Amino acid sequence: MPQLIEKQILDAPIWSILLVNGKEGIFSMGGTSVASDREVERETADDLDRIGGHQSRQEEHGRNEHNSRKSEDDLNEWxxxxxxxxxxxxxxxxxxxxxxxxxxxxxxxxxxxxxxxxxxxxxxxxxxxxxxxxxxxxxxxxxxxxxxxxxxxxxxxxxxxxxxxxxxxxxxxxxxxxxxxxxxxxxxxxxxxxxxxxxxxxxxxxxxxxxxxxxxxxxxxxxxxxxxxxxxxxxxxxxxxxxxxxxxxxxxxxxxx
Structure with missing residues (x-):
């Protein structure tokens, strides 16, 4: 810890480890406050929601492309x-x-x-x-x-x-x-x-x-x-x-x- 402070990697003698699990929340050890835990939990949930939304949009885009291809193929049939x-x-x-x-x-x-x-x-x-x-x-x-x-x-x-x-x-x-x-x-x-x-x-x-x-x-x-x-x-x-x-x-x- 003193070496990390001396190298200005840390600016306070506080350490923590955060384990983030998208299903079961956050497990922490060290000097992290409960409020910080909750803030990180909220940010993580927001990130996961955005990723999920992006995947949904990708899936929807894929469906639209598939339907478009079906429509194009449809015009090529008698x-x-x-x-x-x-x-x-x-x-x-x-x-x-x-x-x-x-x-x-x-x-x-x-x-x-x-x-x-x-x-x-x-x-x-x-x-x-x-x-x-x-x-x-x-x-x-x-x-x-x-x-x-x-x-x-x-x-x-x-x-x-x-x-x-x-x-x-x-x-x-x-x-x-x-x-x-x-x-x-x-x-x-x-x-x-x-x-x-x-x-x-x-x-x-x-x-x-x-x-x-x-x-x-x-x-x-x-x-x-x-x-x-x-x-x-x-x-x-x-x-x-x-x-x-x-x-x-x-x-x-x-x-x-």
């Missing part, structure tokens, strides 16, 4: 959806449309058509869609089917079928072409513009059919030809999602491309 509507139409129900992680539309009927170069949306749905994209603006007539958005702020778009969300229209354009809006873009509004035209286009199918019938008959026609409220999911969708058609059972299969 999912089958019942065809709806009239005979000969491959019409399915989109359970939701998501923009930047927010569900903006639900239960939208959709026709799958690989020959259509756009994603065509009913008028109200198209306006709801673009109202969720900051800075977007509808073009004036006669180009009001199209909507522009800031080229460097393309949205993250997910289409939900049954319980599966597929991210679509993501990434860059095809090799040899360029648009700062990526695959969501049809190109710049004008050379040097910071605005691009979105590939989701407002439909005129039902409205035009109604106008034609009205002009011939002279009678006001309410509604269209059944397509006015239907999305037409065109070729851009098929780049992200593989589609298979089961003619016998009237099913559409989907798998992430």
């Amino acid at each position: 999912k089958w959806i019942k065809v709806q509507g009239a005979e000969g139409w491959w019409q399915v129900l989109m359970r939701g449309i998501w923009i930047d992680g927010v569900k903006i539309l639900a239960n939208q009927p959709a026709v799958l058509d690989v020959n259509t170069p756009f994603i065509i949306a009913p008028p109200l749905a198209a306006r709801t869609f673009y109202s969720s994209i900051s800075g977007s603006k509808q073009l004036p007539p006669p180009f009001d089917q199209f909507t522009a958005y800031p080229c460097f702020n393309p949205p993250r778009v997910h289409f939900e079928f049954a319980s599966w969300n597929f991210e679509v229209l993501k990434g860059k354009r095809d090799q040899g072409t360029f648009s700062p809006g990526g695959r969501f873009s049809l190109g710049r509004m004008t050379t040097g513009s910071g605005y691009c035209l979105g590939i989701v286009v407002e439909s005129r199918m039902g409205a035009r059919a109604a106008e034609a019938r009205e002009s011939k008959s002279g009678v006001k026609v309410e509604g269209g030809d059944g397509l006015s409220d239907v999305w037409v999911i065109g070729e851009p969708f098929f780049r992200d999602v593989q589609i298979a058609f089961n003619w016998r059972d009237k099913l559409v299969g989907m798998q992430r491309a």
Whole structure:
């Protein structure tokens, strides 16, 4: 003890030994006060709680990663959806449309058509869609089917079928072409513009059919030809999602491309 004090390792002639047991508390010998024992006991308990909490968070993180991997794996398997509507139409129900992680539309009927170069949306749905994209603006007539958005702020778009969300229209354009809006873009509004035209286009199918019938008959026609409220999911969708058609059972299969 004198040597320890002389070397200034200790500043008082007091010694103690503390044995810490996480299950049964603290055993001490020497000159440690009861208050100090209790203080160390509290600090030790707090440390053990923090370690336990950290382990719990690690376990939770591990579970989340596992669930995420399961979700990713789930999208790589074929999912089958019942065809709806009239005979000969491959019409399915989109359970939701998501923009930047927010569900903006639900239960939208959709026709799958690989020959259509756009994603065509009913008028109200198209306006709801673009109202969720900051800075977007509808073009004036006669180009009001199209909507522009800031080229460097393309949205993250997910289409939900049954319980599966597929991210679509993501990434860059095809090799040899360029648009700062990526695959969501049809190109710049004008050379040097910071605005691009979105590939989701407002439909005129039902409205035009109604106008034609009205002009011939002279009678006001309410509604269209059944397509006015239907999305037409065109070729851009098929780049992200593989589609298979089961003619016998009237099913559409989907798998992430």
